[in-house]
Amino acid sequence: MELILAALTAGAAAGSTETVATAIKDAYGALKNKVGSYFTPTSPAAEALDLLEKEPERAGEIVRGALLGTTAASDGELVASARRLLDLTEGESVVGKYDVRIRGSQGIQVGDRNTQHNTF
Template sequence: MGAAKGSGEVASSAVMDSYNGFREALRRRLAGRRPAQAAVEEYTEDPDNWRPALETYLQQADVQKDDALLASASAVLSAADPDGASRGKYAVQIYGAQGVQVGDRNTQTNNYRSGP
């Protein structure tokens, strides 16, 4: 029992360490953008209400082009879900697709129509 508890503490510590590294990388990327930095903090407290604003700020900051930030986000996912990460669960590449969902337990209905 003690060994299992110890390994859980190590895993939890690894997740927290990688998450803290991600938050620091995000703070650096958003330096000088006070509303965006505030949205990160508010999102932590109330994700449902702050998600749209934070997504907008992240798009404006071109975070998808920041390799260091993306690597630190990947480290969080790898620490939190090593099995999923090793299976490629978080390596998503989509080009020219329509009606795509990414995630678990989604439901989607697509209606495609050809011309008028």
């Protein structure tokens, strides 16, 4: 779910500049349409999706909350679209730099230049 929202946010931010590549615009439009298919056209989430470029934080939270009640996170096509957009906007943003899936572990830290001390 976070990947999808991160991609939408990155695409919205990149879409607000005039020098954005056509590929990013197309990928963002495709992702936005796919996410929008999970909402009814008059729902608050659909309206928030349209406001994402202007109010990314507020609108993003509404979209995120609405997506949590759907099967969007398990939609392979939607996740692939989100990854594609993040790949295209990688130079614009560091969102999506790490794709980590860890289960049943302790003391995990993800990031650059971190220090961690664990006592178990």
